[in-house]
Amino acid sequence: MTEVSIKPMRMCDGRCDYFVSFKHGDREVTPHVFRERYKAEYHVALYKWLFGQGDKPHLLDFFDGEWPAREYTAEELQAFAALSETVTFGKLADAFGCFWNAAIGDAHQRQDPTAFAVIGSMAEGFAAVERRLREHGESE
The missing domain is CATH 1.10.287 (Helix Hairpins)
Structure with missing residues (x-):
């Protein structure tokens, strides 16, 4: 079975990075790194669901109000609308x-x-x- 977990790494300046880890037998990879733990936690939950080890996570369950679990601002919505404008x-x-x-x-x-x-x-x-x-x- 593939284990999915978070591997924190404390930096010398006191900050911490959170690596998403996949371990299968004696092989391990860490394909994602995040500065915020809740982002890593969401990805771990998502991959566990993908591997049949849990329910599909809801994004808003991971620190509601923080990126990426938040609604877009009016400025962001306006920028997205501008992107869809036809460029001639x-x-x-x-x-x-x-x-x-x-x-x-x-x-x-x-x-x-x-x-x-x-x-x-x-x-x-x-x-x-x-x-x-x-x-x-x-x-x-």
Whole structure:
């Protein structure tokens, strides 16, 4: 039978890491390490369930209100919604188009000839990417 357990390791600065351990006979691996014990405890319970050694754990039973056992904040939900927004060729082209304006403006403020040379070359490259994105966007 495979044993699943937590192996704490005290650090020299007083902190403690918690390793999730699998032991089968004389072989042992520790595939996960967590700084917080409750995270290790949840994973041990989950693996015990996987190996038929217990009931499926409920995430909220492990320190309700702490990550990962908590509800998402309004800011996190907003960020997730933004991730699902469709990114189009036009939106990407606009983003690349913004680069050269900001970069050249910054180089101008610095009045540094090297900055002008570098940013000029970079802006040409980003402008080429912007053009290609717009071409693809128009053909779709």
